[in-house]
Amino acid sequence: MAKKRKRIIFHIDMDHFFTAVEERERPEIKGKPVVVGANPKEGTGRGVVSTSNYEARKYGVKSGIPIARAWRLCPNAVYLGVNYSLYQKVSAQIMTILQGYADKFERWGLDEAFLDVTSKVKDFKEAEKLACDIKKDVYKQQRLTCSIGVGPNKLVAKIGSDFNKPDGLTVVQSEDAKQFLDPLGVRKLLWVGRKTENRLNTMGIKTIGDLANYDATVLAEKFGVAGTQLYLMAHGIDDSDVHEHWERKSMSREITFEEDTSDSSLILDTIDALSEDLHQELTASNFLFKTTTLKIRYENFETHTHTKTMSFFTDRLKDIQKTGKELAQNYLHPNRRIRLIGIKLSNLFSTEKQTRLTC
DNA sequence: TCTGGGGTCCTAGGACCC
DNA sequence: TCTGGGGTCCTAGGACCC
Numbered sequence: 342m343a344k345k346r347k348r349i350i351f352h353i354d355m356d357h358f359f360t361a362v363e364e365r366e367r368p369e370i371k372g373k374p375v376v377v378g379a380n381p382k383e384g385t386g387r388g389v390v391s392t393s394n395y396e397a398r399k400y401g402v403k404s405g406i407p408i409a410r411a412w413r414l415c416p417n418a419v420y421l422g423v424n425y426s427l428y429q430k431v432s433a434q435i436m437t438i439l440q441g442y443a444d445k446f447e448r449w450g451l452d453e454a455f456l457d458v459t460s461k462v463k464d465f466k467e468a469e470k471l472a473c474d475i476k477k478d479v480y481k482q483q484r485l486t487c488s489i490g491v492g493p494n495k496l497v498a499k500i501g502s503d504f505n506k507p508d509g510l511t512v513v514q515s516e517d518a519k520q521f522l523d524p525l526g527v528r529k530l531l532w533v534g535r536k537t538e539n540r541l542n543t544m545g546i547k548t549i550g551d552l553a554n555y556d557a558t559v560l561a562e563k564f565g566v567a568g569t570q571l572y573l574m575a576h577g578i579d580d581s582d583v584h585e586h587w588e589r590k591s592m593s594r595e596i597t598f599e600e601d602t603s604d605s606s607l608i609l610d611t612i613d614a615l616s617e618d619l620h621q622e623l624t625a626s627n628f629l630f631k632t633t634t635l636k637i638r639y640e641n642f643e644t645h646t647h648t649k650t651m652s653f654f655t656d657r658l659k660d661i662q663k664t665g666k667e668l669a670q671n672y673l674h675p676n677r678r679i680r681l682i683g684i685k686l687s688n689l690f691s692t693e694k695q696t697r698l699t700c
Numbered sequence: 701t702c703t704g705g706g707g708t709c710c711t712a713g714g715a716c717c718c
Numbered sequence: 719t720c721t722g723g724g725g726t727c728c729t730a731g732g733a734c735c736c
Contacts, residue, residue, distance in 0.1 A: 358736095379704065388704045391736095404736085407703055423704090450707090450736040532709095534734050567710080567733095595705060632728085642703070648729055683705085 347515065349468045350583065351456040352490040352498035353439060353475070356507035358452035359392035361485050362431050363421055374418035376402055381412040381420050387597060391423050395507065428452075431483065438482060442475055445583040453502075455495050457583040465491065469512050476510065493518065496579035500529050518577035523550030530574050532567070540564075549575050592628070594618050595683025601640040605673045608682060609666055615684050616661040623661075623686065629654035631688035633661065635668035638681035647671060654690050661686065 355361065359377040364370055374397035379388025386408045393402045393411070400415035411418070432451040440446045443456035462468045472489045479487055486508040490501025493515040500522070501511035513521045527549055528538045540563075546552050552560075552575035560568035573579070594615040602608065612635075623630065632650040647668045651660070665684050672679070 387702090391704080405703085407701060410701060410703095425705095453736075532734060536733060565711085590708070591706095593706065597704065634729090644731085646730060650728065681704090685707095 346459060347493060348457060348459045349462060349465065350492055350495055350498040351443075351458055351468075351472060351475070352492075352495065352502040353454050353456065354488050354490075354502040354506070355435065355452035356486045356488060357392050357394050358432075358485075359423065359428055360394040360397075360421075362428055363424070364394065365484050366427070370419045372396065374400060374402070374415050375421065376408075376411055376415070376418045377421050377423055378411070379408040380422065381408045384409050384412040384416075386412070387599070393418075431485075435479060435483060435485070438479055439475065442471065443583075445585050447583045447585065448587070455498065455583045465512055465514050469510070472510050472512070476508070494577075494579040495581055495583065496531060496574055497521070497577055499531060500525065503529070515577070519553070522575070522577055523548060523553065525549050527552055527575075530571070533571070537564075537567075537571075589626075589628075589689060591685050591687040591689065592619060592622055592626075593634075593683060593685035595636060595681060597638075597681045598679070601678035601680045603673075603675055603678045608669065608673065608679060611682055612665040612669060612684065613662050615682070616658060616665055619684060619686060620656070620658040620661055623656050627691060627693040628686075629656050629690040629692060630686040631655075631690070632686065633664040633668065634685040634687065635665055635672075636681070636683035636685065637669070637672045637679060640678040640680050642680070644681075645672065650688060654688075 360375045363375060363377060375394045376390055376397050377392045378390040380386045388408050390402060390404055390406050390408055390411050392404055397415055397418050402411045402415050402418065428451055436448055436454060439454050439456060442461065443458055444460050445457035447455040449455060458468065458471060462471055468491050472491050476487060476489060479485060488502045488506045488509040490498040490504065491510070491512040492498035492501050497513050497518050501513050504511040525548060527533050527541050527546060530549060533541070541552065546555055552571060555572070557569065557572045560572050562568070564571060596611065596615065631654050632648060634646050634648040636644065636646050638644045649664055649668055651664070661684065
């Protein structure tokens with residue numbers, strides 16, 4: 342049997358994408374701290390920072406922090422709402438450029454992508470040259486910079502793209518992967534968030550090197566399947582493929598009220614509105630659904646979901662609205678104020694695909 | 701630190717079927 | 719009606735990603 346060629350994978354991450362696009366569209370804000378996210382309302386706004394540029398990051402304004410806090414940290418920044426459709430349009434153009442360079446291509450959100458370029462280059466030297474070409478091409482066509490990680494798998498490539506930002510390029514060959522990963526914090530690993538990081542830290546595991554030296558059996562015992570995965574990742578092992586085809590599993594809409602409310606007619610009207618929005622997307626993308634999930638978040642952030650699966654597939658608006666309101670009944674209390682309400686449709690069935698199959 | 705909105709995947713218990 | 723084991727589907731909650 343022919344030996345399988347070692348893969349060469351790129352991870353491409355657009356630099357502070359939302360604010361970068363805004364800066365490109367509005368030259369007058371270039372060089373100023375820019376924050377894209379919820380309306381700060383002079384420090385009383387709800388919601389969080391979606392993206393901030395590097396000038397704003399100097400003040401501690403980074404993704405995910407409450408917008409009110411961002412305002413306190415940097416009141417002089419340019420605050421902009423999230424212009425999602427613009428970013429989607431630019432994203433699509435960028436993805437088209439990137440796709441042209443790859444054997445296999447996988448989009449990751451609006452501003453990241455994995456490329457399998459194994460057949461396009463003969464070694465890491467050529468891969469580095471190709472990555473440079475891609476960066477130049479993206480900048481030439483879009484006036485936007487990106488950071489690229491080149492590695493033997495998705496894991497190393499992803500960590501690589503984050504290693505030197507913005508406008509960076511990091512190449513890590515298999516034989517150097519261990520040395521590259523060992524000193525990094527465990528949080529850099531994919532799927533290690535705040536909770537897992539804390540658990541690992543209390544076990545005395547701070548760096549990826551610590552994790553690699555830990556007893557694999559104990560990790561499996563404590564974290565189940567994820568523990569084995571953690572151990573393999575710490576050793577730079579990741580056999581996962583660059584997935585070309587992505588199938589949508591759910592679609593959802595949710596909204597945080599400007600003010601917490603126990604007004605049931607407002608809540609039910611909101612369910613109607615969210616349903617209409619969902620219904621539009623559902624029919625536009627030719628899906629039927631079977632399962633509806635209602636999400637409620639009370640003012641104290643306590644969050645509940647309630648699900649109902651129907652015995653048939655449907656795309657009727659009234660099915661979404663009726664089920665949504667039915668599921669909400671248990672949560673409507675005159676003395677409990679609600680912060681957020683959301684609806685999710687899952688168990689999707691694509692009628693488009695079905696048509697193709699029967700042709 | 702008073703915490704958005706759009707997703708995916710995993711776990712664990714229970715129902716139900718053979 | 720004491721009652722095994724495997725498989726699948728459903729539900730609620732949670733961790734994580736961008």
